[in-house]
Amino acid sequence: MGEKKKDKNERIVPIWMFFIWAIVFLICCLIIGTYVYTMGFSVSRNSGNWGDFGSLLSGTFGMLASFTALGALIAVFIQLRHQSEITEKQIESIEFDRYDRHRRIFFERLSGIEQTHDRTLLIQYQEELYKRVFPLNSPLKCEVKINLDEQKEERKSRVIQYKKIFERIKENIDKSKDINEHVIWELFDLQRRLGIIRCGKMELGDVSLEGERTIINIYEITSSMYRLWSVINNILEYGGNEPIAGQHYVVLIDEEITSSTVKTAIRMRENQGRGRGWFKISTDNNKPFLIYERIYLWLIGIHENNNIFWVENLKNKIRDILFDEDGMRAIYTGQSEKMKEIVIALQENKEIINTADENENQMRLEFIAELERQVDLLSAQGL
Numbered sequence: 044m045g046e047k048k049k050d051k052n053e054r055i056v057p058i059w060m061f062f063i064w065a066i067v068f069l070i071c072c073l074i075i076g077t078y079v080y081t082m083g084f085s086v087s088r089n090s091g092n093w094g095d096f097g098s099l100l101s102g103t104f105g106m107l108a109s110f111t112a113l114g115a116l117i118a119v120f121i122q123l124r125h126q127s128e129i130t131e132k133q134i135e136s137i138e139f140d141r142y143d144r145h146r147r148i149f150f151e152r153l154s155g156i157e158q159t160h161d162r163t164l165l166i167q168y169q170e171e172l173y174k175r176v177f178p179l180n181s182p183l184k185c186e187v188k189i190n191l192d193e194q195k196e197e198r199k200s201r202v203i204q205y206k207k208i209f210e211r212i213k214e215n216i217d218k219s220k221d222i223n224e225h226v227i228w229e230l231f232d233l234q235r236r237l238g239i240i241r242c243g244k245m246e247l248g249d250v251s252l253e254g255e256r257t258i259i260n261i262y263e264i265t266s267s268m269y270r271l272w273s274v275i276n277n278i279l280e281y282g283g284n285e286p287i288a289g290q291h292y293v294v295l296i297d298e299e300i301t302s303s304t305v306k307t308a309i310r311m312r313e314n315q316g317r318g319r320g321w322f323k324i325s326t327d328n329n330k331p332f333l334i335y336e337r338i339y340l341w342l343i344g345i346h347e348n349n350n351i352f353w354v355e356n357l358k359n360k361i362r363d364i365l366f367d368e369d370g371m372r373a374i375y376t377g378q379s380e381k382m383k384e385i386v387i388a389l390q391e392n393k394e395i396i397n398t399a400d401e402n403e404n405q406m407r408l409e410f411i412a413e414l415e416r417q418v419d420l421l422s423a424q425g426l
Contacts, residue, residue, distance in 0.1 A: 067110045071103045135183060142185040149173050152277055164258055164270055167238040175201035176278055189282030201236070202278045206287060208233050209275055213268070213291055220299035222264055223307050227322060230267065231257050237274055247327035247372075248308075261308045261324055262366055264300075268292040301362050305339050331376040331417045335361050338385070338410050357388050379421035386414045 150173070153166045166172070179186055179198060189200045212229050216222065227250060234257060241249070241256045248262035259267040272292035279286050294300065308324055315323040326333060342358040362368075364375045375381045389411050 063110065063114070067107055071107050074103050138185055139182045142180060142182050145177075145180070145185050145187060146173055149176075149281060152281055153274075156273055156277055159273065160270060163241065163243045165240050165242050166274065167240055169238070172238050176282070187283065189279070189284055191284055200282065202275065202282065205233065205236060205275050206279065208236075209268075209271060210287065210291070213294075216264075216294055216300075220297070221303040222261070222294075222300060223303065224311065224322065227257075227259055227261075227307075227311075230259050230271065233271055234258050237271065239270065239274065245325045245327065247325060247329050247332060249325040250311075251323050251325070252321075257322075261304060261311070264304070265292065265294045265296070268294065296366055298362075301339075301366065302343050305336055305343075305365065309336055309340060329376055331382060331414070332365070332372070334410060334413050334417070335364050335375070335385075338389075339365060341406055341410070353388065357385070361385070377421070379418045382414055382418050382421065386411055386418065389414075 150169050153169055153172075157165060174180075176189070177186065178200065189202060190198075191200075191203055191206075193199045193203070208229065212226060212233070216226060231250075231252065239258055241258045245251075245256070246260065248260040250257045250259040250261055258270045269292045272287060276286035311322050311324055312326075314321045339358065339361045342354055342361065345354050360371075363371045365372070367373075375385070389407055
């Protein structure tokens with residue numbers, strides 16, 4: 044049944060043309076038959092009769108030839124139209140294959156990013172992300188080049204916006220030297236736009252909002268920005284554009300950055316119990332780390348009022364612990380002997396600190412007492 048329908052649709056000359064030709068042929072036969080019947084069946088010796096008969100044949104077969112030519116013209120037209128339809132379908136098929144292949148490669152590249160980060164991040168809603176990045180693509184049309192200079196809003200790729208947001212965040216950090224709640228919000232907003240979620244075990248410093256985990260670690264801001272940078276750059280390169288220049292995701296951890304980060308972390312911890320809409324920072328039950336945070340914040344104030352060498356040294360050491368330089372975080376929060384070094388530093392130099400503020404002295408004693416308790420706990424565990 045399907046084959047018959049296909050043959051009917053693909054017939055070059057429609058069946059109604061055969062009926063017309065048959066009718067024309069019958070008319071021609073009728074005209075000739077009528078002439079023969081009128082003139083008789085005997086062979087005429089009159090040359091005039093033969094002339095009339097020739098004119099009749101000429102007109103009759105001329106009409107038949109005209110209809111035949113018309114039929115041939117119609118057949119050619121139908122064939123051309125049929126060929127045009129076939130060509131159009133072939134083009135649609137090719138374009139669909141390009142579109143399908145383009146999407147699959149895009150999704151494969153996103154999966155490659157996930158693997159690069161050891162599956163610690165997952166890119167959700169990849170189909171929606173593809174549509175936002177390539178808004179004009181469809182099964183009938185596939186554009187592979189992203190025009191970063193596009194002015195028409197309906198034709199703009201969202202990656203243009205993502206790129207501008209990321210560059211603005213980095214520029215603001217470089218200028219202000221401040222990692223604050225506004226920066227965290229902007230990074231989190233960009234994460235949501237890209238559909239990225241963080242996977243795996245919560246680590247110390249990981250930031251979440253109302254149970255939704257972010258890709259941001261307050262003490263690893265460079266790594267956090269790298270995750271966003273790698274996704275945006277991958278999309279830019281796939282769209283035939285240059286990536287964001289250089290190590291643009293790198294935040295240089297200088298004294299101003301570390302000071303603002305510690306202040307922000309402590310402030311966020313103080314606010315996280317106030318209800319909805321506040322970020323929460325994972326502590327990973329690391330009590331020594333929280334003590335080091337408070338000591339560092341205290342040392343910032345001491346250093347501003349006292350240009351003391353040992354204060355600077357201790358501050359630098361605790362900064363390395365907080366930002367886990369050379370694996371110092373695990374060493375100074377998990378080994379009792381290393382924690383004793385900090386306790387001794389706070390004890391031995393108490394006379395050098397030029398402060399008449401009893402509250403600060405009391406704070407220092409509290410730090411020492413808290414650290415000594417943690418040392419005892421670790422010693423009891425044989426660490």
